[in-house]
Amino acid sequence: MKILRDLLFLAIILSNIILSAQNQQYWPEHQKEMKPWTRWWWMGSAVDKKNIREHLVEFEKAGLGGVEITPIYGAKGEEDHFLDFLSPEYLEILDFTIKTGDSLGLGVDMVLGTGWPYGGKQVSVDDAASKLVVNKIELEKGKTFEGSLLPKDEKNPVFLQAVVAFNEDGDSEIITENVKNNTELKWKAKRQNYTIYALFLGKTGQKVKRAAPGGAGFTLDHFSKNALNNYLKPFNEAFAKISEKPRAIFNDSYEVYGTDFTKDFLQQFEKRRGYNLVEHLDKLLLKEDDEIGNRVKSDFREMISDILLEEFDNPWTGWANKNGMKSRLQAHGSPGNLIDLYAAADIPECETFGSMPFDIPGFRRDAANIRKGDADPVMLKFSSSAGHVAGRPLISSESFTWLREHFKTALSQTKPEAEELLLNGVNHMFLHGSTYSPEHAGWPGWKFYASVNFSPKNTIWEDAPGLFSYLTNVQSMLQEGKADNENLVYWPIYDIWNSYYDANLFVQLKIHSLEEWLTHTSFYKLSTNLMQNGYGIDFISDRFIEQAKVVNGKLELPGGTFSSLIIPEAKFIPLKTMQKLVALKEAGANIIFEAKPESVPGFKDYELANQKLKKLNEKITISADVKSNLKSSNINPETLVKSGLKYIRRADEDGKIYFLVNHTSRSIDEFIPLNSEEKAALILDPLNQNVGVAETKISENKLLVKLQIKPGQSLLVKTAESFDAPAWNYFETAGDAIVLENWSLSFENGGPELPKPNELSELKSWTKIDEIAANFSGTGIYETTFKNPDESVEYWKLDLGDVRESAQVWLNDKYVGRYWSVPFELVLKDLKEGENKLTVKVTNLAANRLRAKEMRGEEWKTFYEINMVNKDYEKFNATKWDPMPSGLVSPVKLIPLKTLK
Numbered sequence: 001m002k003i004l005r006d007l008l009f010l011a012i013i014l015s016n017i018i019l020s021a022q023n024q025q026y027w028p029e030h031q032k033e034m035k036p037w038t039r040w041w042w043m044g045s046a047v048d049k050k051n052i053r054e055h056l057v058e059f060e061k062a063g064l065g066g067v068e069i070t071p072i073y074g075a076k077g078e079e080d081h082f083l084d085f086l087s088p089e090y091l092e093i094l095d096f097t098i099k100t101g102d103s104l105g106l107g108v109d110m111v112l113g114t115g116w117p118y119g120g121k122q123v124s125v126d127d128a129a130s131k132l133v134v135n136k137i138e139l140e141k142g143k144t145f146e147g148s149l150l151p152k153d154e155k156n157p158v159f160l161q162a163v164v165a166f167n168e169d170g171d172s173e174i175i176t177e178n179v180k181n182n183t184e185l186k187w188k189a190k191r192q193n194y195t196i197y198a199l200f201l202g203k204t205g206q207k208v209k210r211a212a213p214g215g216a217g218f219t220l221d222h223f224s225k226n227a228l229n230n231y232l233k234p235f236n237e238a239f240a241k242i243s244e245k246p247r248a249i250f251n252d253s254y255e256v257y258g259t260d261f262t263k264d265f266l267q268q269f270e271k272r273r274g275y276n277l278v279e280h281l282d283k284l285l286l287k288e289d290d291e292i293g294n295r296v297k298s299d300f301r302e303m304i305s306d307i308l309l310e311e312f313d314n315p316w317t318g319w320a321n322k323n324g325m326k327s328r329l330q331a332h333g334s335p336g337n338l339i340d341l342y343a344a345a346d347i348p349e350c351e352t353f354g355s356m357p358f359d360i361p362g363f364r365r366d367a368a369n370i371r372k373g374d375a376d377p378v379m380l381k382f383s384s385s386a387g388h389v390a391g392r393p394l395i396s397s398e399s400f401t402w403l404r405e406h407f408k409t410a411l412s413q414t415k416p417e418a419e420e421l422l423l424n425g426v427n428h429m430f431l432h433g434s435t436y437s438p439e440h441a442g443w444p445g446w447k448f449y450a451s452v453n454f455s456p457k458n459t460i461w462e463d464a465p466g467l468f469s470y471l472t473n474v475q476s477m478l479q480e481g482k483a484d485n486e487n488l489v490y491w492p493i494y495d496i497w498n499s500y501y502d503a504n505l506f507v508q509l510k511i512h513s514l515e516e517w518l519t520h521t522s523f524y525k526l527s528t529n530l531m532q533n534g535y536g537i538d539f540i541s542d543r544f545i546e547q548a549k550v551v552n553g554k555l556e557l558p559g560g561t562f563s564s565l566i567i568p569e570a571k572f573i574p575l576k577t578m579q580k581l582v583a584l585k586e587a588g589a590n591i592i593f594e595a596k597p598e599s600v601p602g603f604k605d606y607e608l609a610n611q612k613l614k615k616l617n618e619k620i621t622i623s624a625d626v627k628s629n630l631k632s633s634n635i636n637p638e639t640l641v642k643s644g645l646k647y648i649r650r651a652d653e654d655g656k657i658y659f660l661v662n663h664t665s666r667s668i669d670e671f672i673p674l675n676s677e678e679k680a681a682l683i684l685d686p687l688n689q690n691v692g693v694a695e696t697k698i699s700e701n702k703l704l705v706k707l708q709i710k711p712g713q714s715l716l717v718k719t720a721e722s723f724d725a726p727a728w729n730y731f732e733t734a735g736d737a738i739v740l741e742n743w744s745l746s747f748e749n750g751g752p753e754l755p756k757p758n759e760l761s762e763l764k765s766w767t768k769i770d771e772i773a774a775n776f777s778g779t780g781i782y783e784t785t786f787k788n789p790d791e792s793v794e795y796w797k798l799d800l801g802d803v804r805e806s807a808q809v810w811l812n813d814k815y816v817g818r819y820w821s822v823p824f825e826l827v828l829k830d831l832k833e834g835e836n837k838l839t840v841k842v843t844n845l846a847a848n849r850l851r852a853k854e855m856r857g858e859e860w861k862t863f864y865e866i867n868m869v870n871k872d873y874e875k876f877n878a879t880k881w882d883p884m885p886s887g888l889v890s891p892v893k894l895i896p897l898k899t900l901k
Contacts, residue, residue: 035065039433044074046081063468066107071212084214114215127227128218133202149198158200223262248326254334298498305336313344335506339541342386350383384425385539391559410805427478463806473686481652485536492570494601522569534637655719692728712822750778765885777849801890844886
């Protein structure tokens, strides 16, 4: 009998090995860029080789693919360990980090500076961020102005560029040559009243925010290639001294404030826009909504966009590539065309900030712990669209900034937020972030404000490998093939540029103020409507329209082909763009106009251009119902969205790849239609890498796939003509739930001290046991034994209920898996006859231990600059917190299942 049992056991092991190998063949081999990376804060750059290596080893073991080094301000008392940015000691550590990362299979990116935005001690006043400064002087007829033109309120240096006088009729006279000693003017208003404008190049005075030692200084002029080249000189010298270079250089979101001018702005403006801006300065500065004033403002804003792209972003990427590196760029916040700016980088990067709501039962979003989020799908798509039209295979994201209050973010709360990014084109996620903290810093170690802190010091690190594995599995599939959005939507940025906008000379397109520039527009409303109705879309700019050509009736761009280009209702469109659109349409492309544009933007010869636009308008037809037009062109939406599922789709040589997510409050158990011509579907579960061939059928030329997805769950579906894999298991409940009772609870891996073991007749938060348990953050071990309720049942669902906050499960001392996301359910197979032992290790958040530490008066917030603030940027104070529920806090149930054949 023993021999038979041993043979049976061996057969089960071999079967599992074979099944695992079959499953693995459908997952791409995990490369470092498929794994999530993390922003790695180097506080004061007080780093050493021993701790660097220990951090990197921990990162690799947990499943990260790389780090992005961002040096910032340091911790007080560590000054002797600070390393000046780009000093020989710093470069030695940087070289060591890159080599060590490479030996572990980890990539290393770095910010090309410290803190943000770009700047530092190498930035001279001449190369510092500049602004337009105007001194306005009213001069009555017959009066003479004699004196200094310098503006009285300006504290920073200014440099005269031009002086112009406007009479009451609006006629201009440039009188710069009358200026003596660069600032002194003597000039008489002879025939009329005059307004004199003295135009200066000023300096914003902005300095690097959160700078690290050796990194303080002026913010760089982002509109000057010469300033950029000067800024890069220390990096040319530094990189020549190290043997390995980073994979990529990174540029954070555009937080360069108040800058709208550069040294050769007037000369470049005349070259690009075709007229002298000085002669129309009165219109540029007009503080009322005026057609001509708005047109001049439009030219000014377009000029800013052009030089940011051509004087900074493009040469910056060119420099990186010349030096064997990639570039990674966050374009949001800039005053330019986001699509073009994102596309200037090898890896466009978006960002989320705060917390979004979800209807998932059991998903907690406590008002006291969150900031309102801004992960708007349309905003996120600017970066991925740029990548898709430009042919950039990787789209990254700064993820989880201010997701929750410090020490209060559960892994389960990261999952739907991450999924929103993945669903909108991100496939190379960066966590925000991880703080380098040496061993001697103790607990909780060094901490950067605004980030979740994915660190071995944080309790969530215990089960973070579950999150990292999930993201890796999804990203590995979302890096396969190509994006498969059929439709392009034109972004009419000239409607922004050619508007009054409270007389602002430039409009910063920030993610935190979408209502100012995005959500009220026809473009936003159309794009949102199309996405909600199942259409895959990407956005396109005027520059990329110029690159488009028609091949076999499709629009071909550097990044792929598209079936349609939709022009939303737009008041302004450049004549050159309209000419190209008409040419594309005449060449057979499906160009859909929601309305006819009213005018060209800008000032130069606009009336003549409008006459040409009017003739072009005669060649187009209007389609107020865009969806009907798409249908008539046989461009069909994914009707799966009617079920409530969200999706993103890619295409490879075999068929389609779908990432499907259920963020609704209801379970989905039905046949889901896919726009795929293939006959078979493979289901892949990114949580556990289970794989199986789906039950399918064909209806009206659509592939229908049987799916079971609970709220909070997701699946990958791959289509092809056939698959060589086992059938996917579908389950249904086969009886009543059984509550598991009488648990023992002990503790490990935490502090400030381990609570005593307890026997529990019912499950409740361990914080209710005693004060020691209320203060404890770490892992609790729950154990119970139970008899097999029905030995004829092969599969059982284990419902762990409300888990605070993540769990690992063993059945009869055999590891089952890690469970860190809603719903906290798993399938158990083959319970033993008679008694069974269930072990559940639950890890809570670090908040309770941190609260206890502060209530004891133990100070840990010893950082320079902002030190530590809460989610509302107020002084951080954990003593005001209540203990957070911890452990298994609701009944655990065992539910019989049966498979559906």
